[in-house]
Amino acid sequence: MNDITTLRRDLAAAYRLAALFGWDDTLYTHFSVRLPGDGEPRFLINPFGLFFEEIRASDLIVVDMHGKVVEGNADYNVAGFTIHSAVHMARDDAHCVIHTHTLAGMAVAAQNDGLLQLNQISTEFHQRLGYHAYEGVALDLDERARIQASLGDNIALLLRHHGLLSVGASVADAFYVMYYLNRACEIQLAATGGGQPCSEIPAHLAQHACEQLQGAEWQRQLLWQAWLRKLDRLDTSYRD
Structure with a gap:
């Protein structure tokens, strides 16, 4: 299996896993992975119109930094291009970018103080989570510079009144980050809604x-292989 085949398989797997975990939002939100090679970056992203549970490796399209589809016969979500191209243009280490509209993520994105240090899981994001002010639907390419500044060198971004974004050196890395960022948000909602005061973990x-x-971090690859095995037990068509 060559590098591009592996990237297609892993990104399709990420979509299927997201559907399995209930992270999908009908046709909306998007994951991308940058393709190897010199010159201007190009990235794989989902074609607009497929549910996450339907996406196969062969369905993914290739888009360049100008928004041109250079491989595939489908359109993409324009807001997705704005967000993903912003990150791929600015972060050479962010090979994969995952953006979700999960209930927990959107709820915490609406809270004034953002993600709180309430649990061991949330500590992974201590000083590693950026915040991006809401500007409406991400259709304005001028917003890319502000997304880049908000993300900085963090591993994740909380988009105010919108959702979550994670980055990683691989699909496995970015998916791991999103899984635990979303879990931290779920824990926060459960803890703060429990009727008792909550105490945060001290900064040190x-x-x-x-x-x-x-x-x-090496354990992420072990977890990714376990997730792939889980998918294979359920439905291997994501590999097609």
């Missing part, structure tokens, strides 16, 4: 735990 302990968790 949050930083310590964050550093400990970063040392376990």
